[in-house]
Amino acid sequence: MKSLAELQAIRERMQARVNMRSEDSNAIRVVVGMATCGIAAGARPVLNEFAEKVQEKGLTDKIVVSQTGCIGLCQYEPIVEVFEPGKEKITYIKMDADKADEVFERHLIGGHVVEKYTMSASGLK
Amino acid sequence: MTEISLNILDVAENSTRAGASLVTILIDISTADGTLKVVIADNGCGMTQEQVAKVTDPFFTTRTTRKVGLGVPFFKMAAESSGGSFDIVSELGVGTTVTAVFGLTNIDRMPLGDISSTIHNLIVYHPESDFYYRYTVNDRSFYLDTREMREILGGIPFDVPEVSVYISEYLKENKRETDQEEVY
Numbered sequence: 001m002k003s004l005a006e007l008q009a010i011r012e013r014m015q016a017r018v019n020m021r022s023e024d025s026n027a028i029r030v031v032v033g034m035a036t037c038g039i040a041a042g043a044r045p046v047l048n049e050f051a052e053k054v055q056e057k058g059l060t061d062k063i064v065v066s067q068t069g070c071i072g073l074c075q076y077e078p079i080v081e082v083f084e085p086g087k088e089k090i091t092y093i094k095m096d097a098d099k100a101d102e103v104f105e106r107h108l109i110g111g112h113v114v115e116k117y118t119m120s121a122s123g124l125k
Numbered sequence: 126m127t128e129i130s131l132n133i134l135d136v137a138e139n140s141t142r143a144g145a146s147l148v149t150i151l152i153d154i155s156t157a158d159g160t161l162k163v164v165i166a167d168n169g170c171g172m173t174q175e176q177v178a179k180v181t182d183p184f185f186t187t188r189t190t191r192k193v194g195l196g197v198p199f200f201k202m203a204a205e206s207s208g209g210s211f212d213i214v215s216e217l218g219v220g221t222t223v224t225a226v227f228g229l230t231n232i233d234r235m236p237l238g239d240i241s242s243t244i245h246n247l248i249v250y251h252p253e254s255d256f257y258y259r260y261t262v263n264d265r266s267f268y269l270d271t272r273e274m275r276e277i278l279g280g281i282p283f284d285v286p287e288v289s290v291y292i293s294e295y296l297k298e299n300k301r302e303t304d305q306e307e308v309y
Contacts, residue, residue, distance in 0.1 A: 001267060001298070001299050001302055002294060002295045002298045002299055004273065004274070004277060006291060007274060007277050007278065007288070007291055008277055010278075010281075010287050010288060010291055011277060011278050011279060011281060013287070014281055014285070014287065034134075034138065034250075035135075035138070035188075035196075036135050036194075036195050036196040036199065037191075037195075039126070039131050039134055039135050040126050040131070040135075040195075040199075044131065044134065044242065044243075044246065047246070048242065048246075051249075051289075055286040055289070055290075058286075060284075060285075060286060066250065067246075067250050069142075069188070069190070070188060070190045070191055071190055072190035072191050074191060
């Protein structure tokens with residue numbers, strides 16, 4: 001069994017840099033809909049993909065992944081909204097883990113919106 | 126919903142939205158009784174008796190973004206269609222307890238699924254609530270209590286990568302040992 005002793009070790013390792021997390025106001029926010037509609041449509045793997053990629057690349061202070069409830073467009077779930085300071089909100093619809101990966105690479109890292117997955121590309125307003 | 130764990134993620138989400146400071150999630154698998162029991166209990170704002178009576182109705186919700194509320198009805202249906210039972214008890218200002226019992230060997234029982242991810246997601250994305258989770262298979266069990274973890278961490282949040290990975294591994298490894306090769 002894994003014990004809490006390891007957690008103690010993590011704390012000791014990190015104590016030196018406890019206050020390093022200054023929430024960057026320029027951070028990109030990635031918000032995944034996680035109400036019943038989102039979860040049933042497969043939002044969990046999408047949320048996990050974003051969170052894992054951000055951790056893997058060490059970008060937790062630049063990109064904040066979070067979740068929200070239902071925004072009333074249940075038929076387009078899983079929905080991901082990307083908020084970038086100074087830019088218009090981008091809404092991606094019918095997402096899955098592979099699409100999340102692509103959005104991470106091309107949009108969050110590369111700065112180019114992946115038009116084909118956006119709500120505006122599907123002709124919705 | 127394709128997994129019991131996704132139902133749990135969804136229903137426990139209601140507890141955090143109810144402002145619960147503590148959410149208790151118990152999974153109890155008994156091969157002798159032939160049951161898989163799930164209890165989700167919170168100390169959130171609770172519901173009026175009128176709301177409790179309506180909450181299993183798919184056309185009732187307090188949301189304003191849509192007119193249906195399927196989370197609780199899905200969970201109830203999943204339990205009952207496996208020959209199990211469903212119960213919800215709530216008191217305004219005290220909290221809510223949801224109990225779902227599934228028939229363990231019933232062909233219509235959906236798999237438990239990735240319960241470790243569910244618990245991990247709840248902990249990491251709801252830092253304002255504490256979670257007590259216990260996973261039991263017959264006489265073997267383990268638990269996770271975020272209040273204990275908070276005390277050890279002394280202010281380091283759960284979403285720091287090192288801590289998040291630790292929590293995930295803690296859940297997966299201890300579940301594997303509790304399951305002893307069996308998949309539920």
